[in-house]
Amino acid sequence: MNDRIPRSQNTLSQADQMLQPTDDPWRTVGMRFPELGVGGHEAGSLVYSSASRMKSFATTAAILSLCSEHVLALPGRSYQSKELASKSYQDSITIEGLLTHAKKWQEFASSANGSRSFESEGYKLSANYVYDLAKQSGYKVTRQTVEFPRSKIHSQELKINDQVFGPGEVLALTYSPSTPKEGITAGLALVLDEPNTFIGSGCHRDDYDGLDVRRAIVFMSANGCSLANKVAVAKRARALGVVIYNDIPGQGPFQGQISLNASESLPTVMIGFDAAQSFVKKLRASEFPDRVNVTMKIDSSTENVKSDNIIAQTPWGDQNNVIHIGANLDSSTASPGVNDNGSGSAAIAELLVQLAKFKPSKNAVRFSWWTNGKTGSIGSEHYVKSLSKAEKKKTALYIDVNTIASPNYIYGIYDGCNASEYNTVTPPPGSSALQKLFQEDFESKALPWTNFAFNTSSDYNAFLKAGIPVGGLSTGTTSFKSEVQVAKFGGQFDVVFDKCFERACDNIDNLSKDALLVNARSIAHVIATTAQSTNGIDAEKAARTKKVETQV
Numbered sequence: 001m002n003d004r005i006p007r008s009q010n011t012l013s014q015a016d017q018m019l020q021p022t023d024d025p026w027r028t029v030g031m032r033f034p035e036l037g038v039g040g041h042e043a044g045s046l047v048y049s050s051a052s053r054m055k056s057f058a059t060t061a062a063i064l065s066l067c068s069e070h071v072l073a074l075p076g077r078s079y080q081s082k083e084l085a086s087k088s089y090q091d092s093i094t095i096e097g098l099l100t101h102a103k104k105w106q107e108f109a110s111s112a113n114g115s116r117s118f119e120s121e122g123y124k125l126s127a128n129y130v131y132d133l134a135k136q137s138g139y140k141v142t143r144q145t146v147e148f149p150r151s152k153i154h155s156q157e158l159k160i161n162d163q164v165f166g167p168g169e170v171l172a173l174t175y176s177p178s179t180p181k182e183g184i185t186a187g188l189a190l191v192l193d194e195p196n197t198f199i200g201s202g203c204h205r206d207d208y209d210g211l212d213v214r215r216a217i218v219f220m221s222a223n224g225c226s227l228a229n230k231v232a233v234a235k236r237a238r239a240l241g242v243v244i245y246n247d248i249p250g251q252g253p254f255q256g257q258i259s260l261n262a263s264e265s266l267p268t269v270m271i272g273f274d275a276a277q278s279f280v281k282k283l284r285a286s287e288f289p290d291r292v293n294v295t296m297k298i299d300s301s302t303e304n305v306k307s308d309n310i311i312a313q314t315p316w317g318d319q320n321n322v323i324h325i326g327a328n329l330d331s332s333t334a335s336p337g338v339n340d341n342g343s344g345s346a347a348i349a350e351l352l353v354q355l356a357k358f359k360p361s362k363n364a365v366r367f368s369w370w371t372n373g374k375t376g377s378i379g380s381e382h383y384v385k386s387l388s389k390a391e392k393k394k395t396a397l398y399i400d401v402n403t404i405a406s407p408n409y410i411y412g413i414y415d416g417c418n419a420s421e422y423n424t425v426t427p428p429p430g431s432s433a434l435q436k437l438f439q440e441d442f443e444s445k446a447l448p449w450t451n452f453a454f455n456t457s458s459d460y461n462a463f464l465k466a467g468i469p470v471g472g473l474s475t476g477t478t479s480f481k482s483e484v485q486v487a488k489f490g491g492q493f494d495v496v497f498d499k500c501f502e503r504a505c506d507n508i509d510n511l512s513k514d515a516l517l518v519n520a521r522s523i524a525h526v527i528a529t530t531a532q533s534t535n536g537i538d539a540e541k542a543a544r545t546k547k548v549e550t551q552v
Contacts, residue, residue, distance in 0.1 A: 101342075149302035174256070175260045191219065193220060213239040221246075240267075326370060328371075330372055380460075396537060403477055414470065
């Protein structure tokens, strides 16, 4: 996930847009059970109606005005006498419980070459863990199998002028396409990178203003946004290829990844910080009398593999009005991903466990752990595409939980009101009511918050496109913290929210325990509220529909 924070808050926002694949080469393997709305689950559907309803939310006008900142016995589930309510549900969420799951992600990554990427043993262990956890808690649990291409890098070579980069000194990024056998040779064009800013970091199209990179190989740091976004922007600038260098002194290349979408990818390699500095300095000073020549060779291929979404739903509650909470379970290939997105995955695991200890709610609740969120939100895209129109209507809302424990955190609430005007996609009706619930929770605790803009590079995107109301929280990843944000949230000025984003240091020690607990409890508040009543969401939907009908 990439940060989208309004410039009005004195931060330099990113146009991180890793576009979703335009084709659908993935399919669900297994039987289809429409009562759950996904491919494959245990048959049977129980509907429970609560004896009471919560009071309606405020009117749609009031919702919009707040958009600016300022009894069943189940297998594996014992009968509980406690009604589901916000305070008691929040109190049940503890840092000890959250860390129990986060430590598992670290354990699984450590046993699998340091990663929980979608094709790895670390991911399989993570998926099995949440599957068993949900089963033991009395949920209906599904493995939805998704098939998609896996990248294989057979070889990579790089030569800059007379310097040849040997094994370990250069790495082709995951999903990098092959070059012709003879490689590609072109001039090297430096995309200037001002330290601790996004100026010239290659994250935006205007970073290329005044720089003609047509028929050139661009040279840039790993700073500022996802590697996939950098390459996608370079592609739109008509570059031939990309050389990225690690922006951390003393560190060599790491195995990052780019989009598997051919329209967003270029042959791309990475080198270490120290190896890049002589070229950076000379290119900045224009000390090369002639152009810098680069020859890049990459031999890569893809093979189809399968991985599972894990989907767990309460057998109690209205199965036609489902509260859906999701998080991608995988990490990048270079990282254990304990914050990105182990923090989100751990939060919904603990929310699932504790929810089962309360009396059944009026509405059904669904928890999903998505596969392959790191290369284009493939798991969530596949899931939403598998839903019929009727099944989509059963989803009252979707809460996305992605990276909620960054060490230099902010408290970002997804901008369902479009108050920041920096959303790159339009939130469907009901999204501002959902934002209001998060907002009210933070304000009731005297906690600061900020609008966090929607873009197209996270799992919520498929739900937005389907017209399903979306909300959620994030603590940020690759943006640098501004003076305004330091005054508001504390932390370090001119330091990124998560310096270990998609890197090996995103381990258990990278988590902010304070942010993890605050965010998990806020999500508990929204689940407890909407699991009993979606009146506020429904009112906003109805008001928007009526407005459209009036205009017609």
